[in-house]
Amino acid sequence: MAGCHDILEETTRERFEPGFFKTEEGVVGGLTALYANLRRVYGQPYYYNATETGTDEYTYGAQADGNFQAADLSGLGIPDAQTSRFDVLWNASYAAINSSSGIIANATEAEMPAALIAEARFFRAFGYFQLVQAFGGVPLDLGGGILEFNTAPTLVSSRNTVPEVYSLAIFPDLVQAVADLEDNPRVNGGVTKNVARLILAKAYLTYGWWLENPNNIPTYPEASRTDPDGHDAQWYFQAAYDVATNAIDNPGPYMLQETFYDVNLAQNDRNSEIMLWADHTEYSAKYSESNVTGWDGGDAQNQAVWMVTWYFHTIKASADPATWSPVDAMFRTVQAGQSYSRMWSRMAPPIGVFTNTFADKTNDSRFNGTFTTAYRATWHYNPGRAENTLYGANFMPVGPNDRILSFLPSDPGGIDYSNTTFNSGTEAGYLPGRQDYVVPLTKISRADYPGLWKLGVYRQGSDYNDDKVASSRPYNILKFSELYFIAAEAAVKGANGSRTARDLINVIRSRAGKWRFDVAENQEKLEDYSAEMTNATPVTIDINYILDERSREYFGEGYRWYDLARTQKWEEYAGTYQISPKAGQDPVTVEREIEPYLYLRPVPVGQLDRMDGDEAYKTNYQNPGYRGGE
Template sequence: MKKIQYITSCLLVLLTVTSCQDFLEEENESFAVAEEFYLTEEGYQSLLNANYAQLREIYGNEPWIYVCGTDLFAEGRDAEPTGLSRYTDLNPSSTGVAGLYDNAYKAIQTANTAIYYADLTEATDILDQQLGEVRYLRANAYFLLVQTYGGVPLVTDYFREPVLEFSRESAEDIYSFIISELEAAVNQVSSGAYQGKVNERAVNHLLAKVYLTRGYESFGSTADFTTAASYAEAAIAGQGLNLSFEELWAPGNPTYPINEETLFSVQYDPASVSTDPFNLGHQQTAYFGPYQGGSEVAGDAPYRTYTLCPTQFAIDLFTEDDERYQVTFMTEVYERYFDFYDVDDTSTLTVNHYYAPAWEATQADQDAYMAEHPEATYHQYGTYVPSANPTNDYQTIPLKKFDDPEAPFGQNTSRRDIVLSRLGETYLIAAEAYLQAGQPDVGLNFINDVRERADVDDATLAEFDIDYILDERGRELIGEYHRWFDLKRTGKLVERASAYHYLVEEGNFDGANGVLKILRPIPQSALDLNQNNDFEQNPAYQ
């Protein structure tokens, strides 16, 4: 039994690149009886929990793979990984390229283990539901992989012996597998309200997004868009966008459910990180803004890396009447940053920094503000973005929607859930799917529901196109780990990154063999360990 468990943890070395030595040091006390344990109801539940825990590895660390190198974010004082952010030296050994690949395959192998034991473990009333949840989690990992790297190895077996040779399946086959898994899962999981576990609406949302994404592929079809719209409507299930945008993001109880519009999220309740709060939290809060001081300000301001800062284009997406602007950005920073959340009446507080919006760009506007707040540093519109070459603290506008005032000061400390699927995005998926299915009038209704919640004017049919959808997704979903996939899916990555990211030029995407560097390269670490000599790198990196 010990040998089986050891192999399970170190299996698929070329895909997971994990350390078996670390595993032995951390888990040695009880793994000898793990196989018997998984045959019990309690043991299988622990295996299911391990599957959910893998989401933290996929989403809880540095978010480069999801958002950098796009139109919405660029580096401030500190540098991002240049391969992923600028594309100039993107290669199989570039920083950040292997992270998603490794963590997704760890999740897949954890899922394969749970699916294997589902046939052997003690029968319970919820076993089929648990199996559906695992299928969703495995499908989600493959969806991330196929969007990022294209065709990848399709591994569905629980290995009892190390396997070091894998073939690469086509992207078309990976999509077919994802869809088959999700369509099976949707009939297995709970149809009840979201309580932190995969439910029917979460599966429908992901199915909608998978079909939408496949529709743009060479092997996709208009029928994919129609199907995506159908699944999006099933996920919406008649629910309106009833919460204000402020209610969506106001810090509060960081455990699930965040609110009634959350369809699925990565869980980070305080109890689960209490044993090591400085390392077991996640990093989403630490990005998307300027450095605001070191440990000496702990409790007064959040930790910021100063590496993913909103671009001028991101700022300019918003108009004065858009309620999302003030919820998304911290436009007025008090002497103590967190007083924004902790003080009910902030009218008498000292303002340290003010970031003037486009609609307050005149000298008269500045004079009026400074007369009222003479102690403030006034950042004129157009000066607080990365392209203005900020080098000092507070020189870019903070993105506040992920703030966690109760978290300890540090990069890995946030305990708020990372929202993966929420109702506002489901509406936007429906809008895009109907547009691409040739029913723009229907899609327009969905995007205007999102805009109505933001208190902005309806879009018109004449302006409703894929660029308008991408702009609306930018306003609604900025920072939510979708942007690179959005641009890649719609074929707008090169156009938008080179137009709005001040460090990216169109030629940066030129790869080998006349192929653009759209897909990321298969990590060199995986290629080196794969004994299949016919396993090919993506053409742009050959």
């Protein structure tokens, strides 16, 4: 980024003591640990599941275990204190919050540079903001006092209310961070004034919704929907708009990429649109915190995309042009590009994703730049395979990198799913005159569905061919584009300014109409449909349109549950979904039971087990709905 020349050097330490935070080396070391801690949340597969499964973006897949089935809320269980994978967020956040408090207290006493301390303020506020959205009111006193660094274990805890968390922790820290942070990052990927503005604007927006509470969603600990500072919801919507538009007008080193494709292209990682990421590298297991040459199962690995990748490696073709002699047409490799990540099939998109959210597949490049809909033969990446040609459906020849399976925009009719002659090894069928097997997007199943290209694994080096390795790409957390969405949503909620919600959304939609590359066709495509995209935008934007656009922009990135919870639209958007029992069969409608208490996630059982106190004390600590006997 502009103005940034230093690279983040990581030194692992088992613990930090107060005196260490009174030196600049200690402050920098503590901040480095805060950046590293992001890896334990973002890209972590079970937290990813918790933010996506059960929304309109994902249901459980064919290989889902109980964690994913329960998260779907469709009759196969309900997340509770033992099984809810929001425990990942709880456990990682409090370690970071306490370290942040240690840096703030001791570095302030030692008169360290304000900009360094402001980075810690950002991380403390960011941690609390994520927690309060998921759990409601959470503890501000970790044993040493309100927002104080705690150095001794404590077995007691008290939860603050939602207004207290915002007014005492989130807003003051972020306002101070905005004031003290520099425009340009201290290190590559470091937080800046505008990173703090993004979270401050989003916190204002979220708290405004909480105060308004349009669908009477319960909170805990119980608290009046009034603001300690005397502001109403409209004040916070206006504040969100003002902060977000100020950040847009003063971008610093950040800007939108020219095309949506460029935002998520692996070769363009850490681009100027990405404001914060959980970093990984393929060149060092130490700095990636995962094995870069194979499986190791650590808790800091980026494995999110595995969860949404189906078992495409089972696709077969024939070695003989006249008699079906099945061999593997696909080799599992990370060298073939972003489309071929390791597959676990834990999560699958419902059909509505393709018929509703991404209905426009012609003008809007975001469908093409989000999913893998064309699977191309990769057997030649296997050093043990020497065939130049295989034979697919209709015994038609298939060469390396040719299509072997495609997801069609609609059902043309006449697809043969019998697999009696051309057995694809999947649920897909075939059509006369095509060498590739086909599945209509209107009839996908939990086993056969488009993969998530945007998060796909990629290796820059050419010395490794094992798909078991976790993704060495950074996991994107915050994007400059979200400032436009925050301001637009605030405008829909009544905020006033020179830009309307339509103006702001059309910046994003205009960019979405610009094509540079066609992922499905694997070739350059220089087309500009920005006028068609902006002309199709409604004159009056409502919150549902904002949510639809957010899903098109951030599909599968871990935003969705937070978006639906903030706006209290979870039941409306995800109460039912459709999916086919088997690819090609007529879809069935599945109902979910999204009770109001589920808007708050359960406090993890590990937290309750570590606390002293009788059962009544622990019961009252837990969110209602997750208590034994309720």
